[in-house]
Amino acid sequence: MSVAKGLEGVVALTSQISSIIDGVLTYRGINIDELAEKANFEEVAFLLWNGRLPSRSELDRLKRQLGEEAELPPDVLAQVKSFPKDIHPMAALRTAVSSLALHDSQAEDNSSDANLAKTIRLTAQMPTIITALYRAREGLEPVAPRPDFGYARNFVYMLHGKDPDPVAVKAIDKALILHADHELNASTFAARVTTATLSDIYSAVTTAIGTLKGPLHGGANERVMMMLEEVGTVGRVEEVITRKLDNKEKIMGFGHRVYKDGDPRAKHLREMSRQLAEQTGDSTWYEMSVIIEELIERKKGLKPNVDFYSASTYHYLGIPRDLFTPIFAMSRVTGWTAHILEQFSDNRLIRPRAEYIGPTHQAYVPIEER
Numbered sequence: 001m002s003v004a005k006g007l008e009g010v011v012a013l014t015s016q017i018s019s020i021i022d023g024v025l026t027y028r029g030i031n032i033d034e035l036a037e038k039a040n041f042e043e044v045a046f047l048l049w050n051g052r053l054p055s056r057s058e059l060d061r062l063k064r065q066l067g068e069e070a071e072l073p074p075d076v077l078a079q080v081k082s083f084p085k086d087i088h089p090m091a092a093l094r095t096a097v098s099s100l101a102l103h104d105s106q107a108e109d110n111s112s113d114a115n116l117a118k119t120i121r122l123t124a125q126m127p128t129i130i131t132a133l134y135r136a137r138e139g140l141e142p143v144a145p146r147p148d149f150g151y152a153r154n155f156v157y158m159l160h161g162k163d164p165d166p167v168a169v170k171a172i173d174k175a176l177i178l179h180a181d182h183e184l185n186a187s188t189f190a191a192r193v194t195t196a197t198l199s200d201i202y203s204a205v206t207t208a209i210g211t212l213k214g215p216l217h218g219g220a221n222e223r224v225m226m227m228l229e230e231v232g233t234v235g236r237v238e239e240v241i242t243r244k245l246d247n248k249e250k251i252m253g254f255g256h257r258v259y260k261d262g263d264p265r266a267k268h269l270r271e272m273s274r275q276l277a278e279q280t281g282d283s284t285w286y287e288m289s290v291i292i293e294e295l296i297e298r299k300k301g302l303k304p305n306v307d308f309y310s311a312s313t314y315h316y317l318g319i320p321r322d323l324f325t326p327i328f329a330m331s332r333v334t335g336w337t338a339h340i341l342e343q344f345s346d347n348r349l350i351r352p353r354a355e356y357i358g359p360t361h362q363a364y365v366p367i368e369e370r
């Protein structure tokens with residue numbers, strides 16, 4: 001047996017959902033650059049789930065469904081409000097999504113129709129969970145979702161309790177598009193492994209949330225913000241980053257298993273961060289980020305990934321840093337569920353092998369002789 005540590009370079013399955021070929025990312029064959037400029041998030045969700053762009057009436061129907069299904073079962077809302085205030089929102093999200101299954105009569109129904117219905121419901125409910133737990137932590141009552149608002153607008157509305165500035169809505173919508181799917185990343189793979197045992201969507205998405213949470217994956221965006229806060233001013237970039245590199249620390253938001261020549265999503269987030277810096281009149285976070293990018297490129301030859309400029313972008317939008325990864329999750333749930341549906345449609349148990357390198361021919365020693 002030969003072992004590819006971290007499964008690097010291993011092609012584990014075939015998929016028709018997203019591709020990364022020569023550094024170009026597509027969803028269902030459409031370049032992410034085009035989707036980021038022209039599409040809205042609901043269109044992208046439909047595209048990922050159905051393999052084609054929606055007609056006007058299909059899009060209107062999906063938007064309506066996402067609005068109507070956004071409300072949480074009262075028991076789950078009560079549970080979210082009762083969570084300890086100091087837990088990480090990703091831990092809370094993981095638990096709340098798992099709880100949703102207990103209140104869904106279709107939870108154990110793995111027919112295609114039920115799975116599509118649960119996919120839409122779960123996607124609709126994620127922003128409601130995230131905003132409710134944020135507001136509960138702040139001592140505020142949750143804001144009920146508005147069925148007539150789009151996905152991004154509803155999220156910002158439920159977070160801050162007032163109809164948001166269209167610029168902020170557009171920025172969130174674009175960020176959601178950029179994070180929606182990414183081939184066989186760790187959380188999507190985890191979701192497919194769970195699905196392949198013929199478990200259910202809630203179990204697979206709960207698995208995926210737990211996997212996205214880690215700082216080497218989706219949790220990196222929050223760590224980027226912590227690093228920017230630690231740096232604090234443009235003048236301190238060189239000193240803080242050099243110290244981290246000397247200590248062999250990973251610089252969060254840089255490097256990627258697949259992209260060695262740069263992540264195609266990063267430029268969009270960089271530009272969003274630049275524009276928001278201009279609009280808010282506070283260029284510090286953007287400028288620090290640009291100088292860190294130049295320094296890491298020069299010293300390590302590494303380029304920013306999707307997480308790097310999403311940190312300053314979300315910060316400019318007034319989003320607390322521990323909600324950065326939950327926002328990633330409420331976008332990526334569309335990709336996870338597309339992959340879950342694809343896995344169900346042509347399933348085989350995912351069960352690789354391990355090369356055993358432990359001791360052999362060991363005798364059992366009775367407990368009184370140990």
Ligand SMILES: CC(=O)SCCNC(=O)CCNC(=O)[C@H](O)C(C)(C)COP(=O)(O)OP(=O)(O)OC[C@H]1O[C@@H](n2cnc3c(N)ncnc32)[C@H](O)[C@@H]1OP(=O)(O)O
Pocket residue numbers: 006215216217218220249250251252253254255256257258300302305306307
């Ligand atoms: C949405 C996402 O999940 S995007 C990724 C988000 N994660 C991060 O931003 C965390 C920081 N980045 C990393 O830890 C890595 O680049 C990963 C996890 C993304 C990819 O990891 P791998 O493909 O396993 O790369 P690996 O860790 O082997 O790195 C190769 C070399 O580059 C170095 N390197 C890679 N990323 C970084 C980094 N961010 N900072 C410093 N050095 C790095 C490694 O130390 C290693 O050096 P070595 O060969 O001298 O030991």
Ligand SMILES: O=C([O-])CC(=O)C(=O)O
Pocket residue numbers: 181182184185186217257258305306
């Ligand atoms: O693909 C990966 O390994 C990580 C990533 O960029 C993502 O999930 O968006």
